[in-house]
Amino acid sequence: MQNVAVVGAGLVGSLQAILLAKRGFKVDVYERRPDLRKAEILAGRSINLALSDRGWKALDKAGISDEIRKIAIPMFGRKMHAVDGTLTYQPYGKENQAIFSVSRGGLNQKLMNLADDYPEIGYYFNMRCEDIDFDSNTIRFTDTEKDQIVEKSYDAVFATDGAFSAVRNRMMKYPMFDYSQSYLSHGYKELVIPPNEDGSHKIDKNCLHIWPRGEFMMIALANLDGSFTVTLFFPMEGELSFASIDTPEKVKDFFEKTFPDSIPLMPTLLEDYFSNPTSTLVTVRCNPWNHGTQAVLMGDAAHAVVPFYGQGMNAGFEDCTVFDELLEQYGDDWNTIFSEYSRLRVPDGNAIADLALNNYIEMRDSTADPDFLLRKKIERKFSDLYPNDWMPLYEQVTFSHIRYSDALKRGQYQRGIMDEIMQTEGIYEKWDSEEIMNRIAEKAKTK
Incomplete structure (x- = not known):
């Protein structure tokens, strides 16, 4: 049995660990954060995710899609909110086709709990990846709880450690590795529509709600507890921006003029606006996605994209699907598996980055x-x-x-x-x- 490491215990890392364990690999998963399974999942830190067909295919491969459906809410179309309160509905596809609203933290917890069913998988938390020596495939971590250095060697390393990947950072030091990152001039902030007193949703839970306003927009996706996670996408700087809308009076005035129908829905608007962080939106591209047979990049480590096509997680899960299919096809021919994975996925990573950037303009400008x-x-x-x-x-x-x-x-x-x-x-x-x-x-x- 080959020993492999997964660096990053997020969505893609946890799913990839399950798929590898199902194929008989011994998998050690390292995560720089504390154990998410013991954390309370709070709104305000992460955009809700839209799970669609590519993601479901990977979850089906792992045999866990039925479990994930228990925490997913179908959305059959967009519901656009005009300034005057007029609602316009646009179905996403044919009858009964839907994308599914899921909480990032809730889904991550679920995947990690499901991974616990596999004795081949071990999780190690508070382990910050510092470097990797590709000659011996030795990874150096700092155990931040014990404040000590830990080194371990593996047959292969799967880097699922996000847009600012430590493993990719080491790959960048080698010749012929291309890398770029670009930030959108817009950022985002999460707000909350709480449930009604009886726990029901205040607006239609089976739609993705959009308030399109040209240079900016707001969206809302339903949660299981009756609340909605609301995300304001807004310029970082400028006359109307996170930098300029900086007092309770300005926030109240801006929302009354721009999103008037949302105000009765969000009683904690001012508190959420000032307590929740303002986050940036980055696109990452690189090539190749492998370093020989020693390491391979997956998810945001390979292709961080802005969230406007709802495909960031789905693209990462599709990475897992493609790699698993290559394992099925080529067995233990690691040279072919790693090089084919990179050859197939790099053009698709670049394409979904372009599609996501284009769709932002469509969502904020065109849907109205x-x-x-x-x-x-x-x-x-x-x-x-x-x-x-x-x-x-x-x-x-x-x-x-x-x-x-x-x-x-x-x-x-x-x-x-x-x-x-x-x-x-x-x-x-x-x-x-x-x-x-x-x-x-x-x-x-x-x-």
Whole structure:
């Protein structure tokens, strides 16, 4: 049995540990933080996650999807909140297709508890990774509880230690390793819509709620306890920004003008705004995702993305799926497994980074735009008529296992067709006509 290390006990690390243990590996999981299983999960620290098909596939592989469904709430569409309180609903896909709201902390606890069922998996907490010697594959940790250095050697190391990965930092010191990071000029802050007194939700729990306002937006996802985790995405600097909205009076005035229907829902708005941290949004790209057969990057360590496609966790879980499929295909040929993993996943990591950045503009600007809503209706009708010729980009990303890189290319081609269709004179009157459907069909079939 080979001994492997997983550095980082987050979502991807815990799932990867389970998949490796199922294949007979002895897995040691190291985490710099204390044991999350003993912590109280509080709102205000982490964006709620949207679990979709790519994530469910990995959880199915691990045999734990039924357990995760117990802590997930289906969301069948977006509900847009206009300034005047008008609500507009847009389904995510076909009937009964949904993405699922899950608490990051709650999901992480669940995965770690499920990993406890495997005697092959050992967890080690308060262990900060300092460095790794790839010649001997020896990892050096600081045990922050005991204030001492610990060194251990492994056959392979799986780096799932996040956007500022210590393992990746060592890989960057070698030639031919490309790396970039870029911050969005916007950050985010979490707020809370508490439950009603009877524990029920104050607004529709089966929708992702969006308050699109051009340069910024707010979203809300339901929790099991009847509350909603609300996330304000807002410029870090500028006239309207986290830097300038810095007093209770300014916050109250801003929300009354910008998100008036949310105020009755958030009685602790001012307290949450000033007590919860303002967090940044970073995109990380690198290549390759492996260092020989010694180490491999997964999750945010390989491809941190902004959260606007709801695919950060799903992409990380898909890393686990792809690696497990390569293990199935190539057995103990580690050279092929590691190099193929990197070859396959790097283009997809770059693609989902681009898709996520593009989707921020769509969510904050376009979801309230009548042209955008009509475009989605046309796409939906055409896709229903010709499912083999057209799958909307959102469905390719969220409800399929089409590679992200292929979805990005197809989406760009479809956008060109729809840009042309939307220029049709009288499109609002004849959007669902046979003429429009035929025109799209001609263009779609030339691809």
